[in-house]
Amino acid sequence: xxxxxxxxxxxxxxxxxxxxxxxxxxxxxxxxxxxxxxxxxxxxxxxxxxxxxxxxxxxxxxxxxxxxxxxxxxxxxxxxxxxxxxxxxxxxxxxxxxxxxxxxxxxxxxxxxxxxxxxxxxxxxxxxxxxxxxxxxxxxxxxxxxxxxxxxxxxxxxxxxxxxxxxxxxxxxxxxxxxxxxxxxxxxxxxxxxxxxxxxxxxxxxxxxxxxxxxxxxxxxxxxxxxxxxxxxxxxxxxxxxxxxxxxxxxxxxxxxxxxxxxxxxxxxxxxxxxxxxxxxxxxxxxxxxxxxxxxxxxxxxxxxxxxxxxxxxxxxxxxxxxxxxxxxxxxxxxxxxxxxxxxxxxxxxxxxxxxxxxxxxxxxxxxxxxxxxxxxxxxxxxxxxxxxxxxxxxxxxxxxxxxxxxxxxxxxxxxxxxxxxxxxxxx
Amino acid sequence: xxxxxxxxxxxxxxxxxxxxxxxxxxxxxxxxxxxxxxxxxxxxxxxxxxxxxxxxxxxxxxxxxxxxxxxxxxxxxxxxxxxxxxxxxxxxxxxxxxxxxxxxxxxxxxxxxxxxxxxxxxxxxxxxxxxxxxxxxxxxxxxxxxxxxxxxxxxxxxxxxxxxxxxxxxxxxxxxxxxxxxxxxxxxxxxxxxxxxxxxxxxxxxxxxxxxxxxxxxxxxxxxxxxxxxxxxxxxxxxxxxxxxxxxxx
Numbered sequence: 001x002x003x004x005x006x007x008x009x010x011x012x013x014x015x016x017x018x019x020x021x022x023x024x025x026x027x028x029x030x031x032x033x034x035x036x037x038x039x040x041x042x043x044x045x046x047x048x049x050x051x052x053x054x055x056x057x058x059x060x061x062x063x064x065x066x067x068x069x070x071x072x073x074x075x076x077x078x079x080x081x082x083x084x085x086x087x088x089x090x091x092x093x094x095x096x097x098x099x100x101x102x103x104x105x106x107x108x109x110x111x112x113x114x115x116x117x118x119x120x121x122x123x124x125x126x127x128x129x130x131x132x133x134x135x136x137x138x139x140x141x142x143x144x145x146x147x148x149x150x151x152x153x154x155x156x157x158x159x160x161x162x163x164x165x166x167x168x169x170x171x172x173x174x175x176x177x178x179x180x181x182x183x184x185x186x187x188x189x190x191x192x193x194x195x196x197x198x199x200x201x202x203x204x205x206x207x208x209x210x211x212x213x214x215x216x217x218x219x220x221x222x223x224x225x226x227x228x229x230x231x232x233x234x235x236x237x238x239x240x241x242x243x244x245x246x247x248x249x250x251x252x253x254x255x256x257x258x259x260x261x262x263x264x265x266x267x268x269x270x271x272x273x274x275x276x277x278x279x280x281x282x283x284x285x286x287x288x289x290x291x292x293x294x295x296x297x298x299x300x301x302x303x304x305x306x307x308x309x310x311x312x313x314x315x316x317x318x319x320x321x322x323x324x325x326x327x328x329x330x331x332x333x334x335x336x337x338x339x340x341x342x343x344x345x346x347x348x349x350x351x352x353x354x355x356x357x358x359x360x361x362x363x364x365x366x367x368x369x370x371x372x373x374x375x376x377x378x379x380x381x382x383x384x385x386x387x388x389x390x391x392x393x394x395x396x397x398x399x400x401x402x403x404x405x406x407x408x409x410x411x412x413x414x415x416x417x418x419x420x421x422x423x424x425x426x427x428x
Numbered sequence: 429x430x431x432x433x434x435x436x437x438x439x440x441x442x443x444x445x446x447x448x449x450x451x452x453x454x455x456x457x458x459x460x461x462x463x464x465x466x467x468x469x470x471x472x473x474x475x476x477x478x479x480x481x482x483x484x485x486x487x488x489x490x491x492x493x494x495x496x497x498x499x500x501x502x503x504x505x506x507x508x509x510x511x512x513x514x515x516x517x518x519x520x521x522x523x524x525x526x527x528x529x530x531x532x533x534x535x536x537x538x539x540x541x542x543x544x545x546x547x548x549x550x551x552x553x554x555x556x557x558x559x560x561x562x563x564x565x566x567x568x569x570x571x572x573x574x575x576x577x578x579x580x581x582x583x584x585x586x587x588x589x590x591x592x593x594x595x596x597x598x599x600x601x602x603x604x605x606x607x608x609x610x611x612x613x614x615x616x617x618x619x620x621x622x623x624x625x626x627x628x629x630x631x632x633x634x635x636x637x638x639x640x641x642x643x644x645x646x647x648x649x650x651x652x653x654x655x656x657x658x659x660x661x662x663x664x665x666x667x668x669x670x671x672x673x674x675x676x677x678x
Contacts, residue, residue: 379516384504384534397520
């Protein structure tokens with residue numbers, strides 16, 4: 001029997017109407033799953049460090065449409081992109097900035113799927129599932145009302161920026177759903193950024209499914225910059241066909257409580273995958289990154305680098321697993337998690353894991369947690385650089401490495417500044 | 429310029445400096461020699477403001493100001509420069525950004541306008557010639573992948589950039605081959621003037637053939653046990669430090 005607590009939790013997200021454009025059978029499956037699934041507790045190994053209490057203590061309203069008048073505050077300077085703006089999970093046509101879309105790409109709102117596009121969408125929608133975070137992805141599949149279907153059919157020059165803003169006066173929830181389909185030989189770059197206009201509690205439950213076909217490429221930057229009461233569960237599932245290349249960047253610079261589940265399914269041989277992450281936490285922030293890379297086929301390469309800088313009483317967890325299946329010979333898989341603690345009250349739990357069933361592979365993993373290097377700090381100060389600036393230089397040097405490989409220069413420049421400014425004014 | 433009186437310092441409750449006295453005037457080069465463990469590097473670290481060391485007694489006046497009260501960056505602003513024995517590698521911080529942060533911080537401390545990007549790069553080009561520092565090195569992160577000799581030359585390059593009034597050289601000669609030693613010494617001699625002073629800390633007399641000191645002090649067990657002219661260095665070279673211990677004991 002499902003617990004009352006779980007039942008009540010699910011109930012609050014029930015929308016009054018559901019979009020008719022999404023495939024019904026997928027939704028119905030999710031709804032029946034919602035009748036039996038339980039909310040995870042910290043007794044579950046996978047949720048040991050993600051206590052749901054901050055989310056459970058609120059009653060969230062489904063999001064309402066709202067407009068904002070200071071979009072510029074959320075845009076990335078000099079970033080030439082097609083920008084889709086969602087305020088409280090609702091698409092804002094007036095705020096969005098879409099020039100001529102190249103004919104190599106179509107971008108469709110989930111609420112506006114129809115005809116041929118809807119048929120292609122249905123072939124992929126809800127096709128990758130993972131047991132981890134199931135209740136949240138089921139919740140999303142059951143109730144998501146909006147999101148974006150990006151269908152890249154060739155090389156897309158202009159990046160796509162999905163820009164989400166929370167702008168509410170009462171606690172609200174948003175269920176967003178994306179599907180990216182990158183066809184053979186196609187290439188696309190996506191920035192998805194998350195912001196809030198204020199510190200009203202919000203809960204965002206996002207699911208993104210990604211299919212990257214033979215010899216295709218995707219660069220996907222997720223910038224989590226919500227306000228002090230932003231809570232988020234993000235589930236990203238990526239399926240790679242042979243010879244494809246995917247780079248993901250999960251950058252948590254804001255928000256109150258974040259759980260990121262990032263899963264790679266490397267189905268074809270000769271794939272390349274980069275999983276980079278950066279979390280810079282203050283006060284009582286909590287970020288838990290869970291990644292899982294399934295190597296199913298031979299000759300593939302994956303490299304994961306997550307770095308954290310934690311101040312205040314913030315907490316972080318990292319759990320990364322590389323699973324090399326028996327046929328995946330000649331796999332090269334690397335994983336590293338490195339952390340700097342700025343205070344005695346911040347803490348991080350890290351657990352890199354390898355599970356290898358093939359015998360001819362190169363794999364490594366490692367984790368470190370330490371302080372800002374005193375010798376480097378003294379060297380800078382001995383050269384006249386004041387304490388705070390010296391710390392910022394070292395923090396930036398440590399964090400910025402995770403941006404390597406992002407080819408959207410304006411985005412790198414913007415995040416560079418965020419990294420430098422993140423701990424400005426903090427000297428412990 | 430620098431006045432050290434009865435300086436006592438310890439690390440982890442272990443006393444290293446035990447009543448050190450030293451007076452330096454502008455235009456002078458002083459050498460401090462001594463056996464391993466005598467406190468030479470501790471003296472350099474304490475003067476530069478390394479927080480691992482605790483000063484338990486005594487005072488250090490620099491241009492008449494109490495230096496022990498100042499943060500390391502303030503001492504640098506006042507004109508102190510430590511050429512490190514083991515320069516630190518700082519991955520991710522480029523030499524250019526490091527030098528710009530350093531120079532402009534010091535200029536700000538002295539209430540001078542920051543240099544423009546053009547002025548700054550011109551200065552870099554000019555000064556790197558002095559120590560024959562390869563352009564490729566300046567494009568790297570601070571000291572990252574530098575050889576031992578390149579690190580030391582980089583220290584002297586930084587000195588030339590910052591134009592300090594008091595230079596502490598902590599075993600700058602260690603790990604230098606004869607060519608690098610010459611380059612470093614030439615740069616120092618070129619920079620010597622009536623307005624600045626050098627405190628050259630070294631274990632060997634070799635460096636002092638190139639940077640000729642006005643005074644040589646021998647440090648032993650945390651105190652200066654003998655001072656003299658440059659000929660004292662030769663005497664030490666010849667007789668070793670044991671001779672000195674006997675001399676003190678006698």
